Amino acid sequence: MDYAENILGTIGNTPMVKMNALVKDVDALVLAKYETFNPGNSVKDRMALMMIEDAEADGRLQPGGTIIEGTSGNTGMGLALAAIIKGYKLICVMADKQSKEKIDILRAVGAEVVVCPTAVEPDDPRSYYSVSKRLGEETPNSWYVNQYDNPSNAKAHYESTGPEIWKQTDGKVTHFIVGVGTGGTISGVGKYLKEQNPNVKIWGVDTYGSVFKKYHETGIFDENEIYSYITEGIGEDILPKNVNFDIIDGFTKVTDKDAAVYTQRLAKEEGMFLGNSAGSAIKGLLQLKEHFTKDDVVVVLFHDHGSRYVGKMFNDDWMRERGFLDVEISSAADLIKDHDDKPLVTVKTGELVSHAIERMRKFKISQIPVVDAEGFVGSIDETALFAKFMENKDIADMYIADIMQKPFPIVHKNTSIDEISKLITKDNQAVLVDLGDNKHHIITKYDIIKGIK
Known part of the structure; x- marks a missing residue:
């Protein structure tokens, strides 16, 4: 009989799948190393098990102990299974940009999850790096994994992923492309492949907001390049010890939008329901296509499964809110269609200025149309309101009718964006759109900026 002793015995030996639709313009055979076939649905199962076994062997992890790790979710899943x-x-520490699905899945398999803010410096005590390290120091009988600097991470890929790729391609692999986060996959696989054939090219896929590409090219750790980004699982604002820059031939950067769009395209055009980093990886490969020839065998590694991103990249509302859907924007109706069901916030001439300020604060808006029994008769704008406040500190108790400006222009819902843009000036911060049936909506500079591709 052929069976595994437990779920850990099913890690590795994942399939290689030929890419077709998305790479039709690429002059090479493109193969995907499909890591979602691991039991935890990601490549991280390999190194999670290796890190635990090595820690057990040298005594860092004692029986009945607590494993603590900062993770984007996938390493946590691999650790949870083991x-x-x-x-x-197991205690997993995660940044709040990670998908809700990842957090829920980790809790489903018994892990305790601590969520930390994304938009802080790595050495900030609130960062998931710092919190992980602190919990490792404070928790009795615990072991802090530290996948970023743990050599067992790269070792796992050197001993399993690399040899599998070499065997599955019959030693014909010429390029290996993968997203880079902790650096274990690219460094372990790259080391093995280059030992078999020094001419194999190793390419890393990076994201904007991460330091890898510039550091590899210049040796400069540029803090000006560090900022928050949406793409999950790749890029860093630190230099993990697992990233062996000497093995990597080059990096290409992929935008958040392209990563999300190509994650959807993999599902819809290749039938590959994969995670966010797979979108980055395939777009990165397409950006590198001039490096390939018809005789090349290009292997791209896809990290994880799409089920962890159904509330994000596979949700059109989420995509639309971030401007990631290529929707044709040409008229007033197009600019407001994602929120035209919301009622227009107005203020009446007989109300106090304090009422307008309260509504601005509540709805987080900067302009409000003023109405009376006749219709739209004026407007309130935060810039003008501030100027009047500087003249009279008691403005909050004045009537709207006494301080309002002229009403916003009203346009038809089919009015072009160019025409609307001409109406928004220093003295006029918004326009109203007539949607028919006595229903109106407001367009501001922010709405027009959102429509820019």
Whole structure:
């Protein structure tokens, strides 16, 4: 009989799949190393098990201990499976940009999850790096994994992923492309492949907001390049010890939008329901296509499964809110269609200025149309309101009718964006759109900026 002793025995030996639709213009055979076939649905199962086994072997992890790690979700899942089988407790520390699905899945397999803010410096005590390290120091009988600097991370890929790729391509692989986060996959696989054939090219896929590409090219750690980004699982604002820059031939950067769009395209055009980093990886490969020839065998590694992103990249509302859907924007109706069901916030001439300020604060808006029994008769704008406040500190108790400006222009819903843009000036901060049936909506500079591709 052919069976595994437990779920950990199913890690590795994932399939290689030929890419077709998305790479039709690429002059090479493109193969995907499809890591979602691991039991935790990601490549991270490999290194999670290796890190635990190595820690057990040298005594860092004791029976009944607590495993603590900062993770984007996938390493946590791999650790959770091993913790279940081996009898450990697991605490996962995650940044709040990670998908809700990842957090829910980790809790479903028994992990305790601590969520930290994304938009802080790595050495900030609130960062998931700092919190992970602190919990490792404070928790009795615990082991802090530190996948970024743990050599067992790259070792796992050197001993398993690299040899599998070499065997599956019959030693014909010429390029290996993968998203880079902790650096374990690219460094371990790259080291093995280059030992077999020094001419194999190793390319990393980076994201905007991460330091890898510039550091590789210049040796400069540029803090000006660091900012928050949406793409999950790749890029860093630190330099993990697992990233072996000497093995990597080059990096290409992929935008958040392209990563999200190509994640959807993989599902819809290749039938590959994959995670966010797969979108980055395939777009990165397409950006590098001039490096390939018809005789090349290009292997791209896809990290994880799409089920962890159904509320994000596979949700059109989420995509639309971030401007990631290529929707044709040409008229007033197009600019407001994602929120035209919301009622127009107005203020009446007989109300106090304090009422307008309260509504601005509540709805987080900067302009309000003023109405009376006749219709739209004026407007309130935060810039003009501030100027009047500087003249009279008691403005909050004045009537709207006494301080309002002229009413916003009203345009038809089919009015072009160019025409609307001409109406918004220093003295006029918005326009109203007539949607028919006595229903109106407001367009501001922010709405027009959102429509820019």
